[in-house]
Amino acid sequence: MKQSRAVNILFVAPCVFAFFMIIVIPFFFGLYYSVTDWNGVSNNVNFVGLRNFSNLANSPDFVYSFLITIAYTLINIVLINIVSFVLSLVVTSKIKRRNFYRAGFFVPYLIGGIVLGYIWQFILNNILVSLGTTYSIKFLETSFLSLPHTVIWTMAVVNTWQYAGYIMLIFVASIQSIPSSLMEAASVDGAPFISRVLHILLPMMANAFTISLFLTLTTSFKQFDMNLTLTNGGPATRFMDTPVKASQLLAMNIFNTATANRMAEAQAKAVVLFVALLVVSLIQVSVNKKKEVEM
Amino acid sequence: MRKSLLKMVALSLMVLMVAGSVFGAGVQETSKDVTVNMFQLKVEIKDAIDGYAAKYSAATPGVTVKVETLGGGADYGGALKAKAQSGQMPDIFVIEGRGGYDIWKDYIADLSDQSWVADTDLAFKVDGKVYGFPVAIEGYGLAYNADILAKAGIDPATLTTRAAYEKAFQTLEAKKAQLGIDAPVSMAASVAGGMWWVAAQHNLATYWGGGLDFNDTSIIDMALNGKLDDARFLQYAKYLQLLFKYADQKILLNGSYDDQVGAFAQGKTAFLHQGNWVDPNLKQLGVTFKVGYAPHAFLDKEQKGLYLFAPSWYCVNAESPNAEAAKAFLTAMATTADGHDYMVNQAGMIPAFKSVTLQPAGQLSQALMAANAKGGNYGVFFGMLPDGAGQNVFGPIFDLFAQNQNNLDRFIADMKRAVADLPNM
Structure with a gap:
């Protein structure tokens, strides 16, 4: 039966409507507000040109947030992908109860970022510290969240704990789609496990890496919920000779600017985040695509 | 071809209708009875103020006061902005200082002529005019x-x-x-x-x-x-x-x-x-x-x-047709025995009005009230930042x-x- 045009449109219309109202229109409004002095309420909106953007380069807290977000993203990409890859190798090997492990590693992903942040805050601030004081373990006595140079790493570890299971599933699906004859042939030829992984598994999984790198890159860049509940941006540190919040990632910086009723400035920061994310992820995807192997 | 065009037109009309009903929801109903909508942010007094609003509504024919509470870490300012944008600006809302006043000043009614103004030191004033009803006294040492x-x-x-x-x-x-x-x-x-x-x-x-x-x-x-x-x-x-x-x-x-x-x-x-x-x-x-x-x-x-201040103020929406009813509600809170009972006994607050004689229950609140009566206290001005x-x-x-x-x-x-x-x- 041939579908009529109208039916097609009818099916797509609700989605298109929502997409336009919730994403497209606000996006262009956002671009517009970023070159004004809007405070979120006033009807009196003045055009100020690129002032909001030029101020950003001179504001230490924004520059710091930008740099720390890049650092956090890099740590995260490496950590999450390595951990998930190892996990996926474990759960596709012949160990017993591998389905149980698969489910187990995935479960943290189902916990919301807000709740997860509070849970880990309690573990890091209370449980580890009281263990440290009770057994006089020096490095546990101060919380990892209260030191400016450890806080980003701690956040990355917590994020890995949450996100690795999800990326693992993508890897598992990709490993299972590789014809087992390839691995078996290599194994019959006497290739050790490491070289089978390096020379067969990794190239064959290139498309999964395109996806996993993209996902880890974008989610780390936009990290907010866990950041808010786990560290709230603290502790303070010194940058460009100004006290700034050591773990305030870009999204949280935008949020804090917006809640201080500096909507236009926050919007300008959001535009910068958008452009940065767009450029980086386009580069990442195009580089990764070149490495993919056609079957 | 013509048939599908017709369908397209019908379809876009349907979409418009849905949109219209979604965005038209903010239009106020008109009736003789007045409903005063209050939107406040102190979660801890939610039950108390709901109770007082119900009592006031029952005692005042033709006026119903409805209170909505959002706070305790939730984004009150953001929610209020959303309400303003959708045409559902409440009749009574809360500001927390000069910053809030600057944002909402187009909406804030002048309350200088209200009877409670002479009874308090903590009304929110700009250039000698009163714009805010002090919710309570808070303070610290x-x-x-x-x-x-x-x-x-x-x-x-x-x-x-x-x-x-x-x-x-x-x-x-x-x-x-x-x-x-x-x-x-x-x-x-x-x-x-x-x-x-x-x-x-x-x-x-x-x-x-x-x-x-x-x-x-x-x-x-x-x-x-x-x-x-x-x-x-x-x-x-x-x-x-x-x-x-x-x-x-x-x-x-x-x-x-x-x-x-x-x-x-x-x-x-x-x-x-x-x-x-x-x-x-x-x-x-x-x-x-x-x-x-x-x-x-x-x-x-x-x-x-000690350091005494009003942490927030109630403002009346000047553009609302119910502004007079809203003002009457606030006046009743400051001047009637029921209002005093609500503020002190139900909500556990220290009222900013000198005519209130009831004593709060908390030890620190009592200490503040005593200090307030004694005088010689200091103002708290971080709201001006x-x-x-x-x-x-x-x-x-x-x-x-x-x-x-x-x-x-x-x-x-x-x-x-x-x-x-x-x-x-």
């Missing part, structure tokens, strides 16, 4: 555990200078084991624990207002023009350093509100840097010892007052000073620079 101080042989009445505090802290520090305390003071300053406001808002407010007349804003006016009073600020910084030095370091650097109040409630510290809003928490934690307020005496000369100055600028500076407590000069230099930047915020 340095709360002390009278039992511990008595055991240590310290008379809280002598704590009126920085030198006296230093001596008292030293005594407590020396007798820590004997008194069973972890540290003399329960203080919080961490960005991480969400406690920047204790140090960078409330403690800093002692510099803005301490030792001055209740309405003397000269020091903060100077800061808003980018300048610190160097001699005065040095004394303040030394006092802050003292509080940090003798504080429980874990709570100071990383503690949450619960950690801070909990330590004091369990008798693990002798002092607590918090306002009278901790009364319900102390009750909940089963505090039986006597509690009182000592002044934040940071100056070399004597200071005896630009939005975000406390959280995004002063917060990290105080956090960093708490981490490096010996670096007094660095702290003063940081604050000097931050204040110099205030006029550009």
